[in-house]
Amino acid sequence: MESATFVQALNLLGTLVFALSGAAAGVRQRMDIFGVLVLAFVTAVAGGVLRDLLIGATPPASITNWHALAISAAGGLFAFWFSAVIDRLRFPVELFDAAGLGIFATTGTQKALEYGIPPVMATILGMVTGIGGGMVRDLLSARMPIVLYSEFYAMAALAGSAVVTVGNALGMPVAATLLPGTALCVLLRVLALYHGFGLPHPRRRDDEPSDR
Amino acid sequence: MESATFVQALNLLGTLVFALSGAAAGVRQRMDIFGVLVLAFVTAVAGGVLRDLLIGATPPASITNWHALAISAAGGLFAFWFSAVIDRLRFPVELFDAAGLGIFATTGTQKALEYGIPPVMATILGMVTGIGGGMVRDLLSARMPIVLYSEFYAMAALAGSAVVTVGNALGMPVAATLLPGTALCVLLRVLALYHGFGLPHPRRRDDEPSDR
């Protein structure tokens, strides 16, 4: 099937950019090369694995074939040896990460819909597919997941997922929803990064000490 | 079925009170509104999702329909906007949390028994259903799960679960075990909170520095 091949190619690209993001976090934490490779692999596949466990699609594809493993190992080794390069290329890295977020959110939504999950929850599961890898990466680094307290990150994934759900309800072909959904996610994410907008935080009361 | 409706109504009540508890933790951590909503949802459903994954009941109900999502969103928004109210109502919040614990522990045990899990492990899985949400809430806040080092919390859930297992072995109807099990859990929990009893800690040896 052509559309399946297209989804698969998108997924491998998302795997690579998320592996780079995970490996960069491992390098910053001074992990050894094994830790860096684990963080690359886990960041790349955790969102999809979580979605597959939740919709009952076991074993997940990233476990039954070695493609995701090979791609994330390549990304992890690159980030380990050329960490200075990755530090300098902050803008491309952020852009790639936004692309991975959009790809995983939209293809995750599509897969959940194909497994018969109703629209609202399929949109949520798409977002989980997008943000899950980064959350596990942060937990393994013993940090609170960054997505929970800052940055317009999950909302961008949710918007991309919603495009797929709506397109599906309108009977549009798959490719015609995945690409615009991914593009919307990337656009929102880049706007948020460079214009610094975020979501409201709880109001701090006067009688309260500042704890961050 | 009447008994299934009853179990479902209990579960929705448990979902609401656990969502409030999760959202309150998110507000204390100064998360943005998205983080608060995620913590509300995860605290409300993680115990049940974990149980369903372990007994092979996929996809879990909280994923295939939007009830838990809607209820925890409502609870999360309330806690976000009225966090001062929740702070002041410490006793009702603790009571609601104990009720959620008991509800999830007993209905979790019942579901595990229905899936053919043997009595001892069904009791454990009921306890996991009760305490799982709070553990994931603490992990996402990068804290050690409070249930592991203080408070007579898990034991209360275990006692409630045991009531259901014993009642089931005696052939009692479901409602006649869920309500007393929940009540026992709430009672033990409230007694523990207001009389400060807990479980023994390892003896501190004299030659050891105090590290907490």
Add this chain to the structure above:
Amino acid sequence: MESATFVQALNLLGTLVFALSGAAAGVRQRMDIFGVLVLAFVTAVAGGVLRDLLIGATPPASITNWHALAISAAGGLFAFWFSAVIDRLRFPVELFDAAGLGIFATTGTQKALEYGIPPVMATILGMVTGIGGGMVRDLLSARMPIVLYSEFYAMAALAGSAVVTVGNALGMPVAATLLPGTALCVLLRVLALYHGFGLPHPRRRDDEPSDR
């Protein structure tokens, strides 16, 4: 089947030594007796449960029967009451932990192969079975998993797993691969512990502050 009995006996031994290791960590964190028992059980079964969820073997054996629970409760109580003994017996504890690592890595690989997972990924899943319990133990203690940043731990598990995969490809009987695989893992682990070799870390650049 004789070979299945053999694998099961090995697994129960691995369960006991990992339960001791988890309980010892709980004692060090000053958890109460419940926390210590939870950490014993989780450390003992988390690797196998994770593997079973990933290959679709639900419900996992450690949930459907009470053997692992009883063994880890015994190990947990022993570690709770005799923590001074465990502290003094550092060498036997490390040796037992290495044995548990090797047993879980090799039997985990074997099970993944039996479920039709291809060789490379079965080797990885074996390693995950071996290191998963310790990673969850560290996460529940709110620490970064030690396996990610130090010690030649995961590599020893990977080597043991690889012995099983290669032996399986050569058509060797199960016991003839499990024992040498476990022995290789123990040997590598003990050598690493007592000769202090590890994996390369990322190079620290001159312009960077030391943060560990």
